[in-house]
Amino acid sequence: MIKIKNLSCGYNKIAVVDNISTDISECSFIGIIGKNGAGKTTLLKSLSGLLKPYSGNIFINGTDIYKMKRNLLAKKLSFLPQNMPIDFPFIVKDFIMFGRFPHMNFFKYALKEDYKKIEEIMDFTETKEFAERSILELSGGERQKVLIAQTLAQETDIIAFDEPTSHLDIGSQSSIFRLLRILNIEHKKTIITTIHDLNAAGEFCSNLILMDKGTIFKSGTPTEVLNYKDIETVYNTTVVVKTNPVSNKPVVIPVFSDNK
Amino acid sequence: MKNNLPLKLVIMIILFILAFVFSMLSGAGDISFVQMLKALFSNADENTLIIINKIRLPRFILAVVAGAGLASSGCIFQGILRNPLADPFTLGISGGSAFGASIAFALGLSAIGWIYIPMCAFIGAIIAIFLVYALNIKKGFDSNSMILSGVVASYIFSAMVMLIFAILSSDKLFSAFMWLMGNLSSFDERLLMPVSIVIIIGILILCLFGNLINVITLGEQKASSLGINTARTVKYIFLLSSLITASAVSCCGVIGFVGLMMPHIMRKIVGNDHRVLIPLSAFAGAIFLPVCDTLSKTLLAPVEMPVGVLTSIVGGLFFIILLLKPGRKFAL
Structure with missing residues (x-):
């Protein structure tokens, strides 16, 4: 299990991730979503051991990853x-x-x-x-x-991906997410990924973390997080949320109208 | 690509032997193949003995060692800087040694003792290395900032060399100039042993780091997540390969293109796995430089041209041919 406790980190002494606490349970498939600049990649890098926090800790099974030997962390x-x-x-x-x-x-x-x-x-x-x-x-x-x-x-038991499907066509995107799903379900890997495509996030992830301005705006199952109110607030755009008729997972459709 | 490594190695060994024989037999004074063998393995007349064992053999060894050092450190700089166009001089090392040597020439130290020119060149190179090192401590040895600081150091040093040249008297100017062009003819035999030891041990150590360099080419983030302390590793590899370059440059001047071209050719022939590439680049340099040196002695005989001029012409032509080759993308 990964435990993130009061984590603040960033670059050049400016905190991009601001006092985040959350738990990630074993064998979950976490999607980190949010606007550009919300701190998704920064959070991911920090919990991968690549960005030392200004304050707070990240524990994997009770051990602080920044007190672990690098080579040992690389096996986890x-x-x-x-x-x-x-x-x-x-x-x-x-x-x-x-x-x-x-x-x-x-x-x-x-x-x-x-x-x-x-x-x-x-x-x-x-x-x-x-x-x-x-x-x-x-x-x-x-x-x-x-x-x-x-x-x-x-x-490793835990695998972190930063936008694994950015600039790929939908066919390649699905085949990669299907791979990740098999890894998650059959091989019991914990998967943490940042992702821009909300529909793929809703379809494949077991839990979502919606970030805004360096903090967690909301986290939970895709159905809980992907509701039009929260998405509209964070992304500052109008959306309609429907249900995918095949998987019953939420689908977010941006609405482009000139009324606004 | 079929990687027929043993065959390629055999071909290189044959080329190396040919380069050796070519170096031993070319030059002033007619020496036959049989005489050469006699001089090397048993006894021959005094004249042949001196030419082979005292003049040509040490010079061949120096060319082998320097060529291997320049080529392998070029290969390593390309790897750790993640830039196929880097060479041992990208980081300002040649600039530093040229500056050091120029000061020694300007002060007339070459007349006082044989050691001063290589010593000052070496000190200059070390100054350049530490300048780049100091500029990069805070930056975590990121490839862009290393290349940038190296290029900046080169420009500053070459400006200072020009300044020294502008105030140098013409007789000193000529010998300084010949040194800067890269020259194996004026080295002192007493240097051969220490320089060879430093370079050979350095190359052997770096050969162990082949896979580490492979992983470092994947960038700081990936390398770190594979369990490597990237900044520290890059720092040590940089210092060690700089030391190799500095040793080579301090006794034979600035010899261009060996460190750029040899790894390039070997990347095409044996692929990019640095475990194989580093030793074989060193080997290629050990063949190429003695051949160039021998040619530079004989092509315009009795005038000897600086070997750096020849390697640069050959290297330049090589890259022009690469550019002209249709279809394939340039580089690699």
């Missing part, structure tokens, strides 16, 4: 940044292998079990067909799957 929690630089044309299977880094010995050479693990993950993420290609030659959707595969290679 993995993180996929949004704009990860890929400057060299690595071969896809080598690239996925980098995710095994925290599990490797001092010389950081891959062993048989690492190769086996990578095979499994490539099957699971459907990345095997381009295993031998350069990562720079892949399409956006394919590349994102490879990045997820690399993150999975880290074999």
Whole structure:
């Protein structure tokens, strides 16, 4: 379980996340939503161990993550940044292998079990067909799957994603969210992701955290959080909330009228 | 890409042997292949012995070591700075050593003792390294700020070199100028041992960090979430590869393009896994620089051209060909 207690963090001494407390239970699928600049990514980075808080603590199973050894944290929690630089044309299977880094010995050479693990993950993420290609030659959707595969290679119980489907088409988006759902339900991973698409958030997440101005505006199940009043207040735009006829999950439709 | 590593390694070993024989046989004084073998392994007439064992062999070793050092540190800078166009000099190291050497020439220290020019060049390089280091402590060794501070340091040092040149008398000017162009002919043999030890041990240590550098190319956030203290690691790798560069530069001057071109070629041939790439880039540099050095001795004989001029011309042509090649995107 992750416990966030009175967390404040930010950049250059300016708090972007302001005194947040919340609990994230095991095996949940958390979506962090909110406007641009609400502090979603900052919160995610801080709870991934990448941004030391100004005050407050983050505990994983009772241990403060900022008092943990980095290499130990890397075996409990993995993180996929949004704009990860890929400057060299690595071969896809080598690239996925980098995710095994925290599990490797001092010389950081891959062993048989690492190769086996990578095979499994490539099957699971459907990345095997381009295993031998350069990562720079892949399409956006394919590349994102490879990045997820690399993150999975880290074999952690908690996985944090920063906008894993931004600028992907709806087909690639659903296939990635389906992967995350299987990870969550069948492999019992705790998944925490920031997400802009409210409908995908409603469809796939078990709980949502709606952030506004560095604080938690509301959290709960998608049906509780995605109501037109709260969404209109936070996003400052008019919306209609309907129910998806297939999944019975809430669907948010922005209304563009000239009356306002 | 089929990665036929053993075959590629064998080809490189053959090329290395050819480079060795070429270096031993070229130059003033006719020496045959048999004479060379005799001089190396048993005994030969005194003249041949001196030429091979006292002149050509040490110079070949220096070229091998310097080439390996420049190429491997270039490869590492490209990795930690996440920039395929970085080279050992991007971080201002050559600027610093040029400045140090120029001061030594201006003060006439070269006449006092052999050690002063390489020593001042080395000190200059160390000053440049610490300037970049100090500028980046607060910035957490982020690649952009490192490149920027390196480029700034280079400009400041080269301005100061120009200033020294402007007030230097013409005889000193010429020897300083030849040094700056990169030159293996004027080194002192006593330097060979310490410089070789520093560079070879440095390369061996850096070879262990191949996978670490792979992960660092994924950016600070990913590397940190894979359990690495990124800023600290980049700092140590930067200091170690800078030391290699500084050692190479202090005894053979500024030799351009080796550190940029060799890793580039090897990235194409063996891929981008730095565990393989670092040692093989070093190997490629160890072949390329002796060949260039021998050519620079013989092409315009009896005049010897600075080897840095030759490597820069070859390197420049190489990148022009890359640019002209249709279809493929430039770089990598």
